[in-house]
Amino acid sequence: MEDSINPFEDSSFFNTICIEHDGVEKFIEVSSIEGDEDIKAISSNHGHVYIGTYLSNKVSQSTLEKIRELLTEDTTFKASAGIIDDYLCVRFLSHNNESIEKAIVSIWILTRHEVIGLLPCVPRIWST
Numbered sequence: 001m002e003d004s005i006n007p008f009e010d011s012s013f014f015n016t017i018c019i020e021h022d023g024v025e026k027f028i029e030v031s032s033i034e035g036d037e038d039i040k041a042i043s044s045n046h047g048h049v050y051i052g053t054y055l056s057n058k059v060s061q062s063t064l065e066k067i068r069e070l071l072t073e074d075t076t077f078k079a080s081a082g083i084i085d086d087y088l089c090v091r092f093l094s095h096n097n098e099s100i101e102k103a104i105v106s107i108w109i110l111t112r113h114e115v116i117g118l119l120p121c122v123p124r125i126w127s128t
Contacts, residue, residue, distance in 0.1 A: 026085050045093050052092035052100035057115045059088050
């Protein structure tokens, strides 16, 4: 990457996700990119430059298996799904963000009724 077109040469990115329940931290994830070396390291995620995470309340074992099956249907990303404490965590690596978004919407539709008791639908945020 030429320095003149490298947006991370003098820039940085920080992201923190923390889920607390009853005052106890249950899930903490910290991501940061500082400078050119970090952006090169991120792109070494099996050659994928896009990462994604889907978190929700815990789902049943049968729903988790359905999610895992869904993840094998699309070969444009690598993904894994599991339960961490009381939370569903799905992680993605891909060459494009559209495939991650499509999978997350499918997971949301699959889990919405079980997690919050409402009928499945496409998330409104992605309809705007």
